[in-house]
Amino acid sequence: MNTPELSLLGKPTAYIDHYDPDLLYPIARANKRAELGLSTGNFPFMGADIWNAYELSWLNRRGKPQIALARLVVPHDSPNIIESKSMKLYFNSFSQTVFDSELEVLACIKNDMSFALMRPLQELSLSTDSTPAARAVQTQASHTLALGAELIGPERFEMERIADFEGLDLDRLDIECVHYQPRPELLQVTTGLPQVTETLRSNLLKSNCLVTGQPDWGSVQIHYSGDAIDQEGLLGYIVSFRDHNEFHEQCVERIFMDIWTRCRPTRLSVYARYTRRGGLDINPFRTSHPERLPLQVRLARQ
Secondary structure, three states: OOOHHHOOOOOOOOOOOOOOHHHOOEEEOHHHHHHOOOEOOEOOOEEEEEEEEEEEEEEOOOOOEEEEEEEEEEEOOOOEEEOHHHHHHHHHOOOOOEOOOHHHHHHHHHHHHHHHHHOOOOOOOOOOOOOHHHHHHHHHHHOOOOOEEEEEOHHHHHHOOEEOOOOEEHHHOOOOOOOOOOOHHHOOEEOOOOOEEEEEEEEEEEEEOOOOOOEEEEEEEEEEEEOEEOHHHHHHHHHOOOOOEOOHHHHHHHHHHHHHHHHOOOEEEEEEEEOOEOOEEEEEEEEOOOOOOOOOOEEOOO
């Protein structure tokens, strides 16, 4: 079983500059979800994890470097997540590899990611045949995943927007903060009044890497319908993640479940965008109801 402690996080690493999909290190979602009382296939949420990779480059047939941004949309119900350092190493392995076209690069990424996200974790490698064509055949034959993937070339860079989350800013509140481990009991609602629909946001989300303890800085947007959530308590709850060690995806699911179970909204969406590390940012989105994924607009700190 792949565990975070056995990954390359926090360890000296040799950077491989020729395409190697076996660098991807999947970790099962199930263990952390079990802590939240969630069993496989029995989730009160749906959504996706949106990854942006800013350090992707390869060589064309003339040896000239090509560059692009990669955007991946990983469904919430994939059995695994990918440990982020392994993904950085994977993307860097393209750097001295020749590809015929951007489409070939994209096909490799989609096939490799789909396999790693879906594969049983006792399989330590895909096969002895690591060619892109062989991996595509094996992935198509044994695994399916609605993975979204696109490459954004330099001709589209100017279209990448920077904005802020919409919603009422919780950070305006002058509250006393004394809790720095998750305190769901801070979440309270006002009952007996008309229900509300509102969007709240904060830039004060911070957690730490589950393995290394390095800080993960983020912003969070919460949209809900139901009894009004006490805003001071909600902000204190967001701040209480400050010394908590957990991966981005796991933090967002914990926030969703704490609000869902304690505040009992009729509808709820939680969306976090984390600042990049190692040329990657991870942006989990969880919602109680079918809806479009949020527009991919980078926040200023990203």
